[in-house]
Amino acid sequence: MDSMYSYDYQFRLIVVGDSTVGKSSLLRSFCDGVFSQDPDPTVGVDFNVRIIEVKPGIKVKLQLWDTAGQERFRSITRAYYRNSVGVLLIYDTTNYVSFTHVTSWLNEARSQIQPYHSVFLLVGTKIDRESERQVTTEEGKAFADFHNISFIETSSKSSLYVQEAFTLIAREIYGMLTEGRIHVQNGWDGVKAGPRTASTTQNPPIEVIQNVEPRRGGCCSS
Numbered sequence: 001m002d003s004m005y006s007y008d009y010q011f012r013l014i015v016v017g018d019s020t021v022g023k024s025s026l027l028r029s030f031c032d033g034v035f036s037q038d039p040d041p042t043v044g045v046d047f048n049v050r051i052i053e054v055k056p057g058i059k060v061k062l063q064l065w066d067t068a069g070q071e072r073f074r075s076i077t078r079a080y081y082r083n084s085v086g087v088l089l090i091y092d093t094t095n096y097v098s099f100t101h102v103t104s105w106l107n108e109a110r111s112q113i114q115p116y117h118s119v120f121l122l123v124g125t126k127i128d129r130e131s132e133r134q135v136t137t138e139e140g141k142a143f144a145d146f147h148n149i150s151f152i153e154t155s156s157k158s159s160l161y162v163q164e165a166f167t168l169i170a171r172e173i174y175g176m177l178t179e180g181r182i183h184v185q186n187g188w189d190g191v192k193a194g195p196r197t198a199s200t201t202q203n204p205p206i207e208v209i210q211n212v213e214p215r216r217g218g219c220c221s222s
Contacts, residue, residue: 007051007059007194009184011173013166014065014080016105017090018098022125025156026090027066030166035157052167054174061194062170081112085182085190086119086169093124093153096134099143106147116190117182120149121169128155 015023024046028034031048046066054060065080081087087109091098106120122144124135137153144151150168154161176182177191184193 005195007061008196009194010061010063010192011086011170012063012084012189013086013088014067014084015088015090016067016109018101021090021092021098022156023090024066026125026154026162027064029156029159029162052170054171060170060174081109083189084118086173089120089122091124092126093135094126094129094132099135116188119169119172122149122151123165124153126155127153128157
């Protein structure tokens with residue numbers, strides 16, 4: 001098991017999307033390797049942690065904030081955007097309405113996170129239920145391409161591409177960190193230096209960069 005005290009950086013990620021799209025199931029599959037057929041709905045915000053390796057010898061602690069999708073909890077969700085460096089936008093591939101709402105989640109996240117720079121990943125869930133699919137892979141990819149964000153499809157039930165989803169967004173954040181496009185900064189919890197990072201000076205303030213092409217991971221389903 002990875003030590004909770006042996007990592008180079010900490011990234012704070014927030015998971016958003018409509019209720020019942022599978023946000024909690026995705027996190028449980030990633031963090032605990034289990035799947036619950038009927039998970040209890042998230043009330044407010046839940047918290048998970050896992051350490052992964054983004055490149056040989058570089059470990060990142062992921063703080064994962066699972067948010068409720070119901071409208072009555074939106075004000076709580078908004079309070080967690082600002083200190084997040086990564087946002088996973090979740091929709092259910094068997095529920096087209098949840099896909100149409102992704103634009104609203106994306107716009108809200110971007111408006112709340114400014115002026116900080118965050119990485120977005122569009123995640124389609126429940127691809128094990130192919131016979132019930134309402135959103136095609138091509139539609140998901142087209143949306144991601146239009147908004148200049150990465151995209152992947154997953155199944156929490158079969159664990160298909162679950163690890164890859166979190167690794168994809170973590171590596172994209174780490175790449176931007178090493179390129180100097182995202183910075184460790186006092187007063188912002190999006191990225192923090194870990195115990196293994198030897199740094200005694202404050203990094204330069206974060207830069208807000210518009211219309212920059214991110215590193216995009218391809219969809220894992222075709």
